[in-house]
Amino acid sequence: MLRRSRLLQAAGSCALAALCVASLPAAPAEPRRRVVLLSFDGVSGQRLERLLAEPGKLTAGGFRRIAARGFSASRSVPPTPALTAVSHITIATGALPQSTGIVANTMLDRSKPFGATMSGFDAPIRAETLWEASRRQGKRVGVVYFPGADGTSPARTADWALTWPGTPATRGRLQGVPLSAWQPVGDSPETTYSPARRAVLLMGQSGHSLTLTAVDATDDGAVNYDHLRVESETGAAQEVRTGDWFPVEVRSPESRTGAWCRLMALAPDLSKVEVYLGPLGHNTGYPKEFVREVDEKFGFWPGVGDKETFGAGSEHPELYVEQLERLAAFATRVQVWAIARPDWDLLLCYQSEVDSLSHEFLLVDPGQPGFTWERASRFADFVDHAYAIADRALDVIDRALTPEDTIFVTSDHGMTPIWTEIFPNELLRRAGLVRLDARGRTDTSSRAVAVVDGAIAHVYVNGNSDPALLEQIASALRELKVRGESPWERIVKRSEAGSLGLDAPESGDIIALARPGYHLSRRMPDPATPVGLPSEYGAHGYRNVYPEIQACYLAAGPGIAKGHADSINSWQIAARVAAALGIEPPRNAER
Numbered sequence: 001m002l003r004r005s006r007l008l009q010a011a012g013s014c015a016l017a018a019l020c021v022a023s024l025p026a027a028p029a030e031p032r033r034r035v036v037l038l039s040f041d042g043v044s045g046q047r048l049e050r051l052l053a054e055p056g057k058l059t060a061g062g063f064r065r066i067a068a069r070g071f072s073a074s075r076s077v078p079p080t081p082a083l084t085a086v087s088h089i090t091i092a093t094g095a096l097p098q099s100t101g102i103v104a105n106t107m108l109d110r111s112k113p114f115g116a117t118m119s120g121f122d123a124p125i126r127a128e129t130l131w132e133a134s135r136r137q138g139k140r141v142g143v144v145y146f147p148g149a150d151g152t153s154p155a156r157t158a159d160w161a162l163t164w165p166g167t168p169a170t171r172g173r174l175q176g177v178p179l180s181a182w183q184p185v186g187d188s189p190e191t192t193y194s195p196a197r198r199a200v201l202l203m204g205q206s207g208h209s210l211t212l213t214a215v216d217a218t219d220d221g222a223v224n225y226d227h228l229r230v231e232s233e234t235g236a237a238q239e240v241r242t243g244d245w246f247p248v249e250v251r252s253p254e255s256r257t258g259a260w261c262r263l264m265a266l267a268p269d270l271s272k273v274e275v276y277l278g279p280l281g282h283n284t285g286y287p288k289e290f291v292r293e294v295d296e297k298f299g300f301w302p303g304v305g306d307k308e309t310f311g312a313g314s315e316h317p318e319l320y321v322e323q324l325e326r327l328a329a330f331a332t333r334v335q336v337w338a339i340a341r342p343d344w345d346l347l348l349c350y351q352s353e354v355d356s357l358s359h360e361f362l363l364v365d366p367g368q369p370g371f372t373w374e375r376a377s378r379f380a381d382f383v384d385h386a387y388a389i390a391d392r393a394l395d396v397i398d399r400a401l402t403p404e405d406t407i408f409v410t411s412d413h414g415m416t417p418i419w420t421e422i423f424p425n426e427l428l429r430r431a432g433l434v435r436l437d438a439r440g441r442t443d444t445s446s447r448a449v450a451v452v453d454g455a456i457a458h459v460y461v462n463g464n465s466d467p468a469l470l471e472q473i474a475s476a477l478r479e480l481k482v483r484g485e486s487p488w489e490r491i492v493k494r495s496e497a498g499s500l501g502l503d504a505p506e507s508g509d510i511i512a513l514a515r516p517g518y519h520l521s522r523r524m525p526d527p528a529t530p531v532g533l534p535s536e537y538g539a540h541g542y543r544n545v546y547p548e549i550q551a552c553y554l555a556a557g558p559g560i561a562k563g564h565a566d567s568i569n570s571w572q573i574a575a576r577v578a579a580a581l582g583i584e585p586p587r588n589a590e591r
């Protein structure tokens with residue numbers, strides 16, 4: 001504005017203004033401010049700092065370069081509870097959960113019969129978000145997977161977005177192909193020295209299928225099939241050998257849809273053939289033309305890791321890592337392409353691999369079930385590798401930026417090892433507060449219900465709460481001891497939760513937070529027990545005071561002073577992003 005008024009003064013002082021203006025030097029173009037906010041789910045600032053200090057780790061150099069060029073903090077303090085939806089919405093608004101209304105990943109849905117829940121990723125956000133504040137001030141916002149801007153209402157809509165796809169159409173599974181399924185065929189499209197045999201595999205209940213032809217490419221007089229020719233519903237046939245991953249794309253009118261599959265075993269005589277059929281997925285987002293462009297350029301959504309099939313307890317945990325590498329590579333390619341687009345000022349990006357691999361492989365404490373030093377060492381490499389995947393992605397993304405761009409890199413929480421699972425609804429059932437229906441679920445006539453995520457239980461009262469009932473709930477939880485110690489960090493009434501940032505109408509009447517090591521389950525255990533073994537090794541969702549739970553923060557670009565701090569708060573990030581973009585921060589943001 002200042003520059004323009006000076007220009008007008010200069011023009012007005014000239015007697016022959018119209019002629020004079022033409023000879024004035026052109027005003028320098030306003031530097032175009034662009035800001036990328038990139039969140040790596042589950043990156044602990046503490047672990048990141050340790051890896052950065054170790055030679056030979058994080059060799060791609062993404063994190064190191066940004067830290068050297070700009071500002072870094074050893075940790076970013078997440079909100080309590082340190083959960084993905086809660087924390088991302090705090091980052092996006094600059095406000096605590098009691099102002100955003102997102103108090104957990106799963107919350108009570110008061111519009112439904114008592115006990116029904118809704119996702120904190122879908123629930124109304126009460127505070128203004130960065131995408132709203134930016135668009136209100138004339139800036140364009142692009143989103144690649146960052147939670148919240150899912151296009152489901154005007155307040156949740158950016159200019160364009162790829163959203164995180166929901167549950168896939170089919171689950172991933174290992175599929176054996178019995179000898180009897182291989183039918184002889186006379187029309188092999190490839191030369192084969194044993195009679196070609198063909199089998200058709202169904203993709204779950206989806207109605208889609210793929211055709212496999214067993215081929216023997218060696219002219220050695222023996223029946224020894226060595227590879228499969230795979231034909232999908234669309235695309236060229238592929239030659240697949242044992243250990244190969246291969247994409248299977250199906251016919252779909254709306255969007256490119258497919259699954260990444262793998263040939264697990266191929267016995268030369270076909271006595272054992274096993275194929276992993278990945279979950280069928282597709283890209284989601286808005287507007288439709290944007291998603292179509294992503295479909296055309298990058299293909300179908302590759303899917304998340306399949307921990308049911310390839311998790312820590314499986315024979316092939318390394319394949320879970322490979323699935324997440326594929327997802328990270330896909331997300332990075334799309335994000336680099338998004339950066340090159342001209343139609344955004346603020347770009348909100350998200351990647352998930354560190355969270356997934358840390359949940360699955362954070363086996364570090366001999367007290368954890370299944371601990372051996374050998375497994376712990378192998379799994380520690382997987383978690384370090386997850387950070388290396390993020391570092392590689394960051395390296396590529398950073399190189400795609402222009403010198404005018406500012407980048408903020410953060411995460412939503414870290415991770416801590418767990419060894420005990422607690423079932424709050426079983427504790428409430430024993431106190432006569434939760435009733436079960438015929439199917440063993442909490443009944444709508446229950447006097448209270450615990451809605452549970454990570455290490456937090458929001459316990460809601462059915463109808464009016466009276467002090468005696470609240471005390472009964474609190475003591476039903478408080479009385480639990482595990483190996484003689486209390487598993488609880490805090491048990492407070494909602495009205496006392498202001499110091500936790502959780503004094504919100506969306507919160508439970510009683511809020512219970514577990515200590516690290518303990519994880520809460522929303523399930524009703526069968527057989528009934530208040531305490532059991534967890535199904536994962538790492539968890540988050542605790543009070544935000546534990547160093548390993550805290551997140552990371554780095555920023556570099558024009559206007560970012562070089563430096564280092566021990567700690568920043570995640571609710572300060574929105575105002576910093578707004579300042580780099582040259583706009584007023586979101587209305588509820590901490591300055």
Ligand SMILES: [Zn+2]
Pocket residue numbers: 041042083084085355412413
């Ligand atoms: Zn997360």
